[in-house]
Amino acid sequence: MTSxxxxxxxxxxxxxxxxxTPVPLGAPKLRSLxxxxxxxxxxxxxxxxxxxxxxxxxxxxxxGNTLQGYVADxxxxxxxxxxxxxxxxxxxxxxxGYRLAADAADVDADRFESAxxxxxxxxxxxxxxxxxxxxxxxxxLARAEQQREDLAAAVRLWRGDAYADLADxxxxxxxxxxxxxLRVDARVAAVVLxxxxxxxxxxxxxxxxxVEHHPLREELWGLWAVALVRTGxxxxxxxxxxxxxxxxxxxxxxxxxPAVATLHTDVxxxxxxxxxxxxxxxDTERCTHGACCHPAPVVLxxxxxxxALDARAALRDLLVTNSGEGSPxxxxxxxxxRSSAT
Numbered sequence: 185m186t187s188x189x190x191x192x193x194x195x196x197x198x199x200x201x202x203x204x205t206p207v208p209l210g211a212p213k214l215r216s217l218x219x220x221x222x223x224x225x226x227x228x229x230x231x232x233x234x235x236x237x238x239x240x241x242x243x244x245x246x247x248g249n250t251l252q253g254y255v256a257d258x259x260x261x262x263x264x265x266x267x268x269x270x271x272x273x274x275x276x277x278x279x280x281g282y283r284l285a286a287d288a289a290d291v292d293a294d295r296f297e298s299a300x301x302x303x304x305x306x307x308x309x310x311x312x313x314x315x316x317x318x319x320x321x322x323x324x325l326a327r328a329e330q331q332r333e334d335l336a337a338a339v340r341l342w343r344g345d346a347y348a349d350l351a352d353x354x355x356x357x358x359x360x361x362x363x364x365x366l367r368v369d370a371r372v373a374a375v376v377l378x379x380x381x382x383x384x385x386x387x388x389x390x391x392x393x394x395v396e397h398h399p400l401r402e403e404l405w406g407l408w409a410v411a412l413v414r415t416g417x418x419x420x421x422x423x424x425x426x427x428x429x430x431x432x433x434x435x436x437x438x439x440x441x442p443a444v445a446t447l448h449t450d451v452x453x454x455x456x457x458x459x460x461x462x463x464x465x466x467d468t469e470r471c472t473h474g475a476c477c478h479p480a481p482v483v484l485x486x487x488x489x490x491x492a493l494d495a496r497a498a499l500r501d502l503l504v505t506n507s508g509e510g511s512p513x514x515x516x517x518x519x520x521x522r523s524s525a526t
Contacts, residue, residue: 190262190274192284193292194222195363196343200262207261213238215349217254221275221284222291223347223356228280237353255282292341293363299338300366303373306331314406314447315457316380325381332377335370342367368398375407379460384414399431402440406447413451413458421451 193199198215200207209215220229220237235247244250255275259266262274276283306328307313319325346363350356371394378387391408398404405428412421425440425448432438439445450458 190286190290191292192218192222192286192290193341193343194219195292195296195341195346197348198222199343202262202264209261211254212349214254214258217251217258219347219349219356221282222286222293223350223359225284225286225291228276228278228283230281234282293346296338296341296363296370297366299334300370300373303331303335303370303377307373307376310376312443312457313376314403314443315410315460316376317457318382318460319380328377328380332374332381335374335377339367339370339374368394372404372407375411379407379411379414384411387411388415400435402428402432402444405440406444409447409451410458410460413454414460418451418454422448425451 189203191201191204193201198209198219200209200218209218216238217234220234231248231251235243235251238251238254239247255277259272259275263272266272274285276285310316319328346360347353347356371390375387375390375394378384378390388408388411391404391411394404395401395408405424409421409424412418412424425444428444429440432440447458
């Protein structure tokens with residue numbers, strides 16, 4: 185346990201705060217040194233290893249003395265109140281090398297991972313992660329709201345690429361990739377909570393972006409389809425699942441898994457688990473696409489190959505192009521327009 189309140193940030197360029205006051209780190213190598221020490225915070229790093237990493241395997245003459253100068257400078261910045269010649273409680277010199285004595289709560293990456301772990305625990309308790317039920321119990325709603333806020337705060341910790349000052353260092357690259365996966369998990373957990381809280385419109389927007397960047401993750405497509413159904417766009421949901429099938433066939437030569445195949449069938453028959461709406465429960469967001477929780481029945485035209493069209497929308501499109509002034513189809517077009525607005 186350190187005697188100094190320090191926050192260390194590596195979800196972006198290396199940064200530090202002492203007692204909530206930003207610490208100017210100055211030279212790039214000082215930021216890199218801090219990043220290396222945070223990356224290895226659970227074990228000492230030999231001076232020879234730090235020299236090799238800081239100068240990319242080609243250290244200049246006197247690199248050892250230069251490293252000692254960087255260490256002394258970093259100690260002064262992280263412990264501004266430490267008396268001269270007194271032992272450091274933050275950057276320790278042990279038999280195995282230098283070690284950063286940082287508690288888990290001091291490092292933004294650890295705080296982020298803790299929040300994601302809590303979100304994952306919530307997902308593990310669901311019977312089907314692609315069909316989160318709408319919550320009605322006040323205590324459950326309050327817990328979900330808090331988890332959603334915690335995840336949002338965790339995602340806001342990111343200021344750029346993790347360990348940005350360590351460039352292509354293999355250990356940093358591996359940790360960066362792991363944290364990036366956790367970042368996706370955080371967004372997925374937040375989307376599932378949004379669906380449980382009745383915020384389907386917000387979920388649709390986030391899932392469209394997630395699918396664009398991670399097109400081979402079937403769960404994202406399934407959640408996107410469920411979110412679309414809950415905003416009254418059943419035909420669009422079926423098109424999304426069809427796009428997933430084509431994407432997997434083209435990229436991997438495989439079909440979607442059983443969960444997605446079952447979801448496709450359940451979307452077609454408007455299964456209650458897809459709608460996710462209990463009696464008397466309504467979406468808490470205003471949906472711009474019609475009634476969110478009790479959408480008007482959708483008449484589907486299922487074409488060869490499984491592609492589905494909304495019959496009402498298709499007929500309306502046909503009438504728009506063939507119902508000019510004086511056309512007998514104009515009254516039909518206007519009637520359809522009025523019925524879809526109710």
